[in-house]
Amino acid sequence: MVYCDFSETMNDAIAHGLRVSQIFQKELCLFHPYGKGHKERKLDAQRTLGLLIRRLKEDFPTVTMSSLTLKGNLEQGITRIAEEYDGIMLVLSSDKLKPKIRALQQSQIPFLFVNGSTSHCLGYDQVMLPVDYRKVMKDTSLWASYFARFNQSAINVLCARENAKENQKMVKKNRLFIEQLLRKFKVNAHIEQAQKGSFGLPTEALERSKTRGDKLMIIPASQHINLIDLLVGLPETKLIRQAKNIQVMCINPKRDMYILCD
Template identity: 20%
Template sequence: MKAQKNIILVPIDFTPVTRCALDHAVALAKLLKHEICLLHIVSGDYYERRLATYTDTLIQKDLLKMGEEAIGDSKIKISAIVREGNIFDDIGAVAKEIDAYLIVMGTHGTVGLQKVFGSRALKVITNSTVPFVVVQKKMQHTIVNGFKDIVLPLNLTKESKQQLGWAVHLAKKFNSKVHLITTQEKDEFLKKKLEANLAFAKRALLENGILYSLKIVEGHDFAEQTMEYATHINANLIMAMTSENKELSDFFIGPFEEKMINNKFQIPVMCVNPRKDIYISQGILGF
């Protein structure tokens, strides 16, 4: 993985759920010795209406005050950006500009991202090359020691190797255990393909010295089974991978991933978009 600026980006709209996202980011920044950048996006129309009474400088001051309250006595470096634009394009754009390591974003519980951002909400995630960690309004799953138990759903796609790469990367940073979960395939061809993916995952985890477990489930609701398993083992992170729409050269979040993001147990979810500039060697991410 290339050297990055070690910045965690946190979109802030001054609601309690974004303060929760900031608390998660602070916990991660303390462990990783990273910086935090707070981002507030102002839409063009609203931007023009309020310029006379509330300038970018004042917003920036409010962001920095919020950040300083969250970090307490720690030495975490806090910065703030105010950007005119829209959340769908500009969160990902700013993350790329500052070379962010992660984006930590809050949602409003089981009603999900639609409640926060409207019907195009999931584009916020799919428009970014930087992974999102999506958290809900309560910090029920403490991460003061990092993501110690990571649930990694495995499927038949080649993109799942990038998901594995991020799981390995995080597990090495936090000394985590990775919990693989997959479905029981009856079709012989699909079964062999899944077994090959499992073998690759096991080998990558072993070669990187990472503890792991494997859960194979049967049934039709893999999303529900994954969430139940994650809460049973007290996981504090679930991995999710978007899919590529080759016809539109775009990414989309499927029903499984959306259920993970909005999970009723409020477990943080890491969303990763497939990237052509990433390669996986023995489970290790490379750029």
């Protein structure tokens, strides 16, 4: 699904949504939430989305497309997207992040934050997978394996360097799971040791991705939010803003993730 807010950057989100639907051979759905009691807004949105779909079908006739309008804001509609409409992912532009990150905290499906729609940005052929000590790494690694299987993407795994023995043990366990998963699907992965621990890992991963030319980074969203996070912003918010033309997929560790069906 693509979050359509009719902003200047919405076309980037649609371009990426179209690309992802082609990769996974899934339906492309243009989604717009509208304010309560605004029937005219709903009708206007439905007309606009219908026009967009007709234009897209001219260039991409084999892609199944639809539109969806739901009452309320994004945060109020995100659970329905997954449970009632079988959404597997929500594609959004990387601007105006605050309400989008709030909705991510309630989501059972990944959010793909995108920026730019050049052929380079739309490649998805190199994926960065940072691995720390958290259990949610199993979910992020599953999505990395999906891109490898359906898009033949190269997977670059960066494992945190931990000093605490318990954290070392968890990183090692996560790495073993990823190696076994990728081996099962005959995916070649390049696995490296980071210089930083789990806290600084996303920043190091982003810098390496920029140097290497990775197209996508897959990370978990924050699980525990404290006062400092509320004051200065969540780590994933900072990372998305700094990512430039590297797309960032965020997975909510607080909800059971919906699994992509072949």
